[in-house]
Amino acid sequence: xxxxxxxxxxxxxxxxxxxxxxxxxxxxxxxxxxxxxxxxxxxxxxxxxxxxxxxxxxxxxxxxxxxxxxxxxxxxxxxxxxxxxxxxxxxxxxxxxxxxxxxxxxxxxxxxxxxxxxxxxxxxxxxxxxxxxxxxxxxxxxxxxxxxxxxxxxxxxxxxxxxxxxxxxxxxxxxxxxxxxxxxxxxxxxxxxxxxxxxxxxxxxxxxxxxxxxxxxxxxxxxxxxxxxxxxxxxxxxxxxxxxxxxxxxxxxxxxxxxxxxxxxxxxxxxxxxxxxxxxxxxxxxxxxxxxxxxxxxxxxxxxxxxxxxxxxxxxxxxxxxxxxxxxxxxxxxxxxxxxxxxxxxxxxxxxxxxxxxxxxxxxxxxxxxxxxxxxxxxxxxxxxxxxxxxxxxxxxxxxxxxxxxxxxxxxxxxxxxxxxxxxxxxxxxxxxxxxxxxxxxxxxxxxxxxxxxxxxxxxxxxxxxxxxxxxxxxxxxxxxxxxxxxxxxxxxxxxxxxxxxxxxxxxxxxxxxxxxxxx
Amino acid sequence: xxxxxxxxxxxxxxxxxxxxxxxxxxxxxxxxxxxxxxxxxxxxxxxxxxxxxxxxxxxxxxxxxxxxxxxxxxxxxxxxxxxxxxxxxxxxxxxxxxxxxxxxxxxxxxxxxxxxxxxxxxxxxxxxxxxxxxxxxxxxxxxxxxxxxxxxxxxxxxxxxxxxxxxxxxxxxxxxxxxxxxxxxxxxxxxxxxxxxxxxxxxxxxxxxxxxxxxxxxxxxxxxxxxxxxxxxxxxxxxxxxxxxxxxxxxxxxx
Numbered sequence: 001x002x003x004x005x006x007x008x009x010x011x012x013x014x015x016x017x018x019x020x021x022x023x024x025x026x027x028x029x030x031x032x033x034x035x036x037x038x039x040x041x042x043x044x045x046x047x048x049x050x051x052x053x054x055x056x057x058x059x060x061x062x063x064x065x066x067x068x069x070x071x072x073x074x075x076x077x078x079x080x081x082x083x084x085x086x087x088x089x090x091x092x093x094x095x096x097x098x099x100x101x102x103x104x105x106x107x108x109x110x111x112x113x114x115x116x117x118x119x120x121x122x123x124x125x126x127x128x129x130x131x132x133x134x135x136x137x138x139x140x141x142x143x144x145x146x147x148x149x150x151x152x153x154x155x156x157x158x159x160x161x162x163x164x165x166x167x168x169x170x171x172x173x174x175x176x177x178x179x180x181x182x183x184x185x186x187x188x189x190x191x192x193x194x195x196x197x198x199x200x201x202x203x204x205x206x207x208x209x210x211x212x213x214x215x216x217x218x219x220x221x222x223x224x225x226x227x228x229x230x231x232x233x234x235x236x237x238x239x240x241x242x243x244x245x246x247x248x249x250x251x252x253x254x255x256x257x258x259x260x261x262x263x264x265x266x267x268x269x270x271x272x273x274x275x276x277x278x279x280x281x282x283x284x285x286x287x288x289x290x291x292x293x294x295x296x297x298x299x300x301x302x303x304x305x306x307x308x309x310x311x312x313x314x315x316x317x318x319x320x321x322x323x324x325x326x327x328x329x330x331x332x333x334x335x336x337x338x339x340x341x342x343x344x345x346x347x348x349x350x351x352x353x354x355x356x357x358x359x360x361x362x363x364x365x366x367x368x369x370x371x372x373x374x375x376x377x378x379x380x381x382x383x384x385x386x387x388x389x390x391x392x393x394x395x396x397x398x399x400x401x402x403x404x405x406x407x408x409x410x411x412x413x414x415x416x417x418x419x420x421x422x423x424x425x426x427x428x429x430x431x432x433x434x435x436x437x438x439x440x441x442x443x444x445x446x447x448x449x450x451x452x453x454x455x456x457x458x459x460x461x462x463x464x465x466x467x468x469x470x471x472x473x474x475x476x477x478x479x480x481x482x483x484x485x486x487x488x489x490x491x492x493x494x495x496x497x498x499x500x501x502x503x504x505x506x507x508x509x510x511x512x513x514x515x516x517x518x519x520x
Numbered sequence: 521x522x523x524x525x526x527x528x529x530x531x532x533x534x535x536x537x538x539x540x541x542x543x544x545x546x547x548x549x550x551x552x553x554x555x556x557x558x559x560x561x562x563x564x565x566x567x568x569x570x571x572x573x574x575x576x577x578x579x580x581x582x583x584x585x586x587x588x589x590x591x592x593x594x595x596x597x598x599x600x601x602x603x604x605x606x607x608x609x610x611x612x613x614x615x616x617x618x619x620x621x622x623x624x625x626x627x628x629x630x631x632x633x634x635x636x637x638x639x640x641x642x643x644x645x646x647x648x649x650x651x652x653x654x655x656x657x658x659x660x661x662x663x664x665x666x667x668x669x670x671x672x673x674x675x676x677x678x679x680x681x682x683x684x685x686x687x688x689x690x691x692x693x694x695x696x697x698x699x700x701x702x703x704x705x706x707x708x709x710x711x712x713x714x715x716x717x718x719x720x721x722x723x724x725x726x727x728x729x730x731x732x733x734x735x736x737x738x739x740x741x742x743x744x745x746x747x748x749x750x751x752x753x754x755x756x757x758x759x760x761x762x763x764x765x766x767x768x769x770x771x772x773x774x775x
Contacts, residue, residue, distance in 0.1 A: 120615075123606065124625075126577060126606035128599070128629060138614060142614075142616055
């Protein structure tokens with residue numbers, strides 16, 4: 001599918017994501033201006049502060065955005081009962097974006113004012129201007145060009161960084177990029193990257209035009225200046241209003257979450273559509289939550305339900321040692337979740353999404369590989385590609401290598417979705433994927449049997465907030481109805497429909513629910 | 521000089537920088553109402569420092585400066601400055617304001633009604649010999665050096681202050697324009713009868729414009745007298761300036 005085709009088929013979604021993106025950028029840049037310009041002015045009045053303040057802003061710029069998000073999410077800061085910091089969604093993304101946008105704005109305000117000719121400042125003072133009059137009538141107008149240049153840099157930074165905000169459900173064009181990375185789909189990646197780049201270029205051009213227009217000393221400049229600011233304000237207000245209506249849809253009763261990979265988005269859609277169809281409750285979708293964000297959002301009450309895997313809950317959330325018996329794992333997480341988080345594990349969906357150790361089909365044939373033990377024997381010359389997740393978790397690489405006696409020539413740590421492509425392109429020879437991954441059949445990869453039963457079970461189960469289920473017993477009934485509805489093969493098929501056939505998760509989920517007779 | 525009332529008085533004034541460098545030492549000087557006192561001296565002799573002490577851009581580290589009989593440190597600096605017109609080298613015009621807006625700065629600070637500010641600006645443009653219709657809407661960078669300097673003078677006159685300070689106002693002009701504008705300024709001076717303090721290092725300019733000349737060297741007042749007296753003085757610094765003046769006159773007569 002070409003990019004143009006994709007855009008024409010998904011115009012509405014593209015428009016929504018673009019507006020979300022513009023909203024994030026406009027709000028964060030706006031707040032950064034409101035904070036940065038006064039701060040920059042303050043620094044010109046108290047030069048002793050300039051080193052620590054600029055130093056802080058400098059450091060903020062060097063913090064990687066995902067790390068900054070991770071740091072902000074657990075915070076819980078309220079101002080007059082309104083949560084202003086912490087959690088997932090646009091709020092946290094905006095805080096992070098503001099921190100990134102501050103440096104160029106503070107620095108340019110400070111430099112712009114400091115560079116005003118001392119003779120002009122003396123003239124103003126000598127004519128009897130107070131400090132405030134000097135600032136507003138002389139220094140700020142003269143520094144405005146430099147300040148706008150700073151805003152220009154800040155805006156472009158925000159447009160770029162806002163793509164990463166999709167990782168914490170803040171929306172924006174980053175959704176396409178993340179989905180594309182997951183599905184190994186260049187068209188999707190471009191669908192996010194191209195509009196984002198266009199926004200960045202557009203903002204740069206527009207602000208560059210403003211910057212040139214306010215260059216004083218041109219009669220024309222003074223005249224168009226009068227029309228310029230109302231125009232800028234009108235555009236910003238327009239974005240805010242549209243964005244408000246987009247966000248305004250989210251006052252609904254049930255919030256369904258998902259983690260940030262294809263299967264989770266499909267499962268999220270299945271839950272959401274089943275609840276919508278069976279109960280008539282309004283459902284808000286908060287998908288694509290990275291890492292443990294879905295769990296944190298559920299515990300914090302920002303979502304009401306999402307699908308978790310028993311093994312993941314046991315190891316990554318409860319931090320217990322691995323257990324291999326599926327019944328035992330489910331029993332433990334059920335008890336612990338009820339006790340510690342007041343969260344309820346409902347009916348298992350029926351499939352186990354465990355780690356799948358994958359090799360290329362030709363290697364499997366040539367070397368007669370069926371079990372992981374077979375691969376361990378020939379792995380001395382091999383390069384392995386593992387996701388960051390697999391490398392760091394308790395049931396991941398260290399125990400795996402020890403159990404089977406692997407000694408790879410090289411291990412390349414990369415994004416999980418990229419490992420498939422790396423395997424197909426022979427940049428690595430073995431990867432750890434997911435057993436339900438649609439890409440396994442798409443690329444004709446061979447899954448090796450876990451003959452030493454190293455990997456714990458990862459049964460997929462909807463986890464919901466107890467208070468939500470009490471308030472809406474009809475939701476519990478729907479979740480019970482979904483019990484045992486999916487086999488591994490079916491899940492792989494659904495994943496392939498999205499990753500391989502490039503269909504929309506929403507559509508795929510609808511078709512599946514229809515076929516199972518859950519919704520008409 | 522119409523009467524002999526004192527407009528500005530320096531009594532034992534010194535100004536020393538925090539690092540101990542003395543820019544002005546023990547200056548005693550009074551400026552009569554309506555006269556033009558020229559502060560003459562080389563670069564670094566203390567002329568500009570003397571001037572900044574009058575409108576309180578700096579305060580003396582010793583002694584007192586009185587303006588209209590009141591010590592400057594007792595004046596509210598903002599009120600004081602708005603009673604004193606200030607002309608500095610052409611750079612002092614605000615580049616982001618039109619000619620009319622530049623002239624109207626002090627009246628605007630004083631909250632004059634817009635119509636009155638406009639009329640005043642146009643009247644002053646005419647007074648300094650510029651066509652109001654042609655120049656009011658221009659920006660400083662669209663003007664020649666001489667035009668800018670005329671605007672600078674007009675701006676200082678805007679709120680009709682009794683005292684005007686001029687810090688080498690014509691320093692950056694070419695000699696011909698400079699001569700022209702000095703002549704115009706002389707006429708203006710006789711018309712307006714303002715008290716003026718005029719800083720220059722050009723003795724010819726001092727002769728044309730000064731009622732009296734104060735000669736400064738290394739922060740000290742060497743001589744305070746009428747222009748002709750400077751030519752007769754035996755002080756080496758006065759002789760050095762006098763020679764410059766005579767050279768210029770000689771070459772002028774040969775030409």
